[in-house]
Amino acid sequence: MEIEIAAKRLAELGHSTRLKIFRYLVRGGKQGVPVGEIQAALGVPGSTLSHHITRLVSVGLVMQKRDGRTLYCVPQYKELDGLIAFLKEECCINEC
Amino acid sequence: MEIEIAAKRLAELGHSTRLKIFRYLVRGGKQGVPVGEIQAALGVPGSTLSHHITRLVSVGLVMQKRDGRTLYCVPQYKELDGLIAFLKEECCINEC
DNA sequence: ACTATATTTCTAATATTATGGAAATATAAT
DNA sequence: ATTATATTTCCATAATATTAGAAATATAGT
Numbered sequence: 001m002e003i004e005i006a007a008k009r010l011a012e013l014g015h016s017t018r019l020k021i022f023r024y025l026v027r028g029g030k031q032g033v034p035v036g037e038i039q040a041a042l043g044v045p046g047s048t049l050s051h052h053i054t055r056l057v058s059v060g061l062v063m064q065k066r067d068g069r070t071l072y073c074v075p076q077y078k079e080l081d082g083l084i085a086f087l088k089e090e091c092c093i094n095e096c
Numbered sequence: 097m098e099i100e101i102a103a104k105r106l107a108e109l110g111h112s113t114r115l116k117i118f119r120y121l122v123r124g125g126k127q128g129v130p131v132g133e134i135q136a137a138l139g140v141p142g143s144t145l146s147h148h149i150t151r152l153v154s155v156g157l158v159m160q161k162r163d164g165r166t167l168y169c170v171p172q173y174k175e176l177d178g179l180i181a182f183l184k185e186e187c188c189i190n191e192c
Numbered sequence: 193a194c195t196a197t198a199t200t201t202c203t204a205a206t207a208t209t210a211t212g213g214a215a216a217t218a219t220a221a222t
Numbered sequence: 223a224t225t226a227t228a229t230t231t232c233c234a235t236a237a238t239a240t241t242a243g244a245a246a247t248a249t250a251g252t
Contacts, residue, residue, distance in 0.1 A: 003119070007112040013183075014107025015210090016100055023099070026187045035229060045212050050230055052210090069219045069228045077188070084183050087109075091122045091176055111240090131199060141242050146200055148240095165198045165249050 001086045009059045009083050017044060018052045022061060025075040032065065032072030097182040105155045105179050113140060114148045118157060121171040128161065128168030 013019050020042055025033055039049050053073060056062040063074045109115050116138055121129055135145050149169060152158040159170045 003115055004112055007110055007115045009110075010106050010115065011110025014103055014105075014110040016103040017210090019099055019103045019106065023186050026189055036227090039229095046229065047212055047214090047231080048210075051212095054230090055209095066218090069226095071229065075187075080183065080187055084180060084188070087176065087180050087183075090119050091171075092173070092180070093122055113240095132197090135199095142199065143201080143242055143244090144240080147242095150200090151239095162248090165196095167199065 001082050003086075003090070005059075006083060006086045006090075009061060009079070012055050012059045012061060013083075015052070017042070017048075018056055021049070021052055021073075022056060022075060022080075025062065025073055026077070026080075028075075030074065030077070032074035034070045034072055036070070038073065097178050099182075099186070101155075102179060102182045102186075105157060105175070108151050108155045108157060109179075111148070113138070113144075114152055117145070117148055117169075118152060118171060118176075121158065121169055122173075122176075124171075126170065126173070128170035130166045130168055132166070134169065 013022060021038055024038055024041055028037075035049065035053065038044075038053075039046060042049070044052070053062065053064075057064060060079050061076055063076060065072050065074065109118060117134055120134055120137060124133075131145065131149065134140075134149075135142060138145070140148075149158060149160070153160060156175050157172055159172060161168050161170065
């Protein structure tokens with residue numbers, strides 16, 4: 001992974017609310033979680049939540065798919081795995 | 097690792113210049129790298145570099161030790177390893 | 193004491209991000 | 223058509239981060 005992309009993804013995960021959102025999605029499994037469920041679980045106002053989800057989507061860590069009125073957020077495991085691999089390969093030489 | 101601490105560390109790594117600094121330090125090994133060497137290698141103005149290093153230090157990813165006029169920056173491998181472990185444990189359930 | 197080197201702190205300007213209410217959009221149900 | 227539900231977009235405000243020149247500090251050498 002390019003360092004610029006890695007930095008962007010790290011930055012998006014580097015916000016407490018977004019990290020909680022992402023963790024909630026991961027725990028929810030690959031079928032995805034409705035925005036409304038995240039909102040209820042984390043207690044974040046809709047517009048704020050939407051903003052954070054948009055940012056996670058913008059760096060490819062989350063995808064969205066609509067089913068009727070409900071928008072499901074799906075965590076992109078592969079992208080996170082790539083990010084972890086980047087950290088290990090680029091930043092753990094010699095020690096980790 | 098607490099999620100708030102993880103988020104802070106991710107945020108600090110989530111800046112292209114800081115990620116480059118950290119990577120450079122990791123590659124330099126555990127004896128540490130002088131600030132001036134980082135400056136020469138990355139071409140960042142001193143005050144800007146100092147600011148970014150301070151931030152990495154503030155979240156425990158880097159430590160500094162002085163030897164005469166030279167300040168060595170030492171990457172904290174253990175902290176990064178903990179961060180990677182957090183990502184794997186908290187955010188890779190089910191898939192990664 | 194003086195000069196040179198290494199690095200930080202101060203300062204101020206600019207840019208980006210975060211927050212949440214209100215209005216808008218999209219879909220579904222009656 | 224109307225109403226209800228789900229979510230976003232718009233907007234303004236406040237907060238935080240980035241940048242780098244200039245001045246300050248710390249240490250070493252002469």
